[in-house]
Amino acid sequence: MDANRTPGLIVAAPASGSGKTTLTLGLLAALRRRGRAVQPYKCGPDYIDPAFHAVAAGRPSFNLDSWAQSRNRFEALLGAADGADLCLAEGVMGLFDGIAAPGDGIAAPGAWGNGSTADIAAATGWPVVLVLDVSGQAQSAAAVALGFARYRDGVTVAGVILNKVASERHAMLVRDGFEQSGMKVFGAIGRDEAVAIPERHLGLVQAQEDPNVATRLAVLADLVERNVDLAAIEAVARPAHREPHTVAAPLAPPGQRIALAQDAAFSFIYPHLVAGWRAAGAEIVAFSPLADEPPDPSCDVAWLPGGYPELHAGKLAAASRFADGMRAFAKTRPVHGECGGYMTLGAGLIDATGTRHAMLGLLGLETDFAARRLHLGYRSATLLAPIPGYATGRVLRGHEFHYARVLAQTDEPLAEIRDASGVPVAETGGRRGRVTGSFFHLIDTAETTA
Incomplete structure (x- = not known):
């Protein structure tokens, strides 16, 4: 129909x-x-x-x-x-x-x-x-x-x-x-x-x-x-009552050939984003950090979505092929992480039992789930530096939803992030070299008019 x-x-x-x-x-x-x-x-x-x-x-x-x-x-x-x-x-x-x-x-x-x-x-x-x-x-x-x-x-x-x-x-x-x-x-x-x-x-x-x-x-x-x-x-x-509208351009893919982490620890990515990337001609190459798989070296960007790294922190910390592959990849190509992916790019993660697990160390972020604190709500993010697919100054719209407490964030801030009322929030994300990440989950860009 x-x-x-x-x-x-x-x-x-x-x-x-x-x-x-x-x-x-x-x-x-x-x-x-x-x-x-x-x-x-x-x-x-x-x-x-x-x-x-x-x-x-x-x-x-x-x-x-x-x-x-x-x-x-x-x-x-x-x-x-x-x-x-x-x-x-x-x-x-x-x-x-x-x-x-x-x-x-x-x-x-x-x-x-x-x-x-x-x-x-x-x-x-x-x-x-x-x-x-x-x-x-x-x-x-x-x-x-x-x-x-x-x-x-x-x-x-x-x-x-x-x-x-x-x-x-x-x-x-x-x-x-x-x-x-x-x-x-x-x-x-x-x-x-x-x-x-x-x-x-x-x-x-x-x-x-x-x-x-x-x-x-x-x-x-x-x-x-x-x-x-x-x-x-x-x-x-x-x-549905359909209104006349301009065809919405697919959200910009982060690269032509995208290494996308996909497993039980990294599954939080919106289907309309992935469909949009493919519609724009990008190729997606999935890999599983939990299976100790590195990103495909033929890709031009690596993207780690959100998920539940805190439930699999020990396994991720022991995944040496994944870690070595990510570190080698980040030396020459951009890497971005959202929420759980951002935490995995960080230096360490303390799980619910209070045990610290070393993460990739590509960013200086330290997070803690032993003393949880809910962060929830819509967010707008004005980029202070580029991320794969979007230039400095671009305004993105999305949300934040996690229980991680930030113990340290030693990198340059990635974005000015505000809640739905326009009030700045403390979680600015971080950037170091070609590596970027934040707790912000992307849904759409703000520049597209209604």
């Missing part, structure tokens, strides 16, 4: 922890089982949920973001739905949760919203299916849903899926409230810890690390097929 005519829906909730991801994965797996080609999306910055989406749907899942992406980039990503029967987007946090109100935090170039799921719902016109955790309430759940349905013009709440229902009697009481409100109930899911997906400090355990992911998805598909009216869900989906 043409992307302009592909109907879509958004799975959202009043708050994090309501069951959005569980229900989204169950819907994707159940619809795929029925022969539907479903294009998954994730609202806001996130690496882990989209990886599960991709396994469940059999198609790459792309992030949609009203703060970090230009409107042109956003419109271009809606084109991924070509050939799909349905688009299904998972929301972020609560439906209306974002940064500061328009006029405060979104004044930076390129931003056209506050990063909320509601922005995506309003921009696309996709109806919202609200997942409600009804623990500890009955008829009052309908009042919550009704408030969400009336809160913002341009956002349509098509109905709800009740989650964590305690019993048949509980479900009857909750449904009674919805009958009075006139809102549609698409289904009700009982409390079932067996369908929980393992978690860790940045969210779910990665899809590639879960040996039981196929079984879990099958169980979720069964759960949804038993308890949710899938035909009614599909019936309320609507094609």
Whole structure:
């Protein structure tokens, strides 16, 4: 089906922890089982949920973001739905949760919203299916849903899926409230810890690390097929409102032939970046630091994305072929690291047990996970020096999400980095010779106008 005519829906909730991801994965797996080609999306910055989406749907899942992406980039990503029967987007946090109100935090170039799921719902016109955790309430759940349905013009709440229902009697009481409100109930899911997906400090355990992911998805598909009216869900989906837009140029590849670290320690890179690099003619050569593989010496740049180096610090510290290859590569060609990649380029990393592991030593960064501190939020970065693909002075948009505490950073700062309110943050990244890195995760450039 043409992307302009592909109907879509958004799975959202009043708050994090309501069951959005569980229900989204169950819907994707159940619809795929029925022969539907479903294009998954994730609202806001996130690496882990989209990886599960991709396994469940059999198609790459792309992030949609009203703060970090230009409107042109956003419109271009809606084109991924070509050939799909349905688009299904998972929301972020609560439906209306974002940064500061328009006029405060979104004044930076390129931003056209506050990063909320509601922005995506309003921009696309996709109806919202609200997942409600009804623990500890009955008829009052309908009042919550009704408030969400009336809160913002341009956002349509098509109905709800009740989650964590305690019993048949509980479900009857909750449904009674919805009958009075006139809102549609698409289904009700009982409390079932067996369908929980393992978690860790940045969210779910990665899809590639879960040996039981196929079984879990099958169980979720069964759960949804038993308890949710899938035909009614599909019936309320609507094609996106597409705005005229300039074709968004692919984000500049960091090189023509890119050595990209890819394994369980280095997996946090957005699919639209990789797709954009390939569209611009770049070739990507993957290598695994955990398998002690060095970057291919025929490449002209090495890129270490984020991930979980703290969980594999001992193995990385012992990977001598990887270390020797990276150090040799950095003598003649640029190397860049994002977040986990940045920490690996540093001098040392203290894991959660308090053990220090020597890293590559290409930068002077020392990080500590024994005394964790959450760093989270949107970021804009004005480069004080070039990184692969972008010149000094370029403004980039993205986010920061990690628990590492910086003990030392002895290199020249890489960028002036500000949060969504425009306040400078301490994590400036570092540069030394041809090596650069920061905790900043790239999503888009700020110069592309909406």
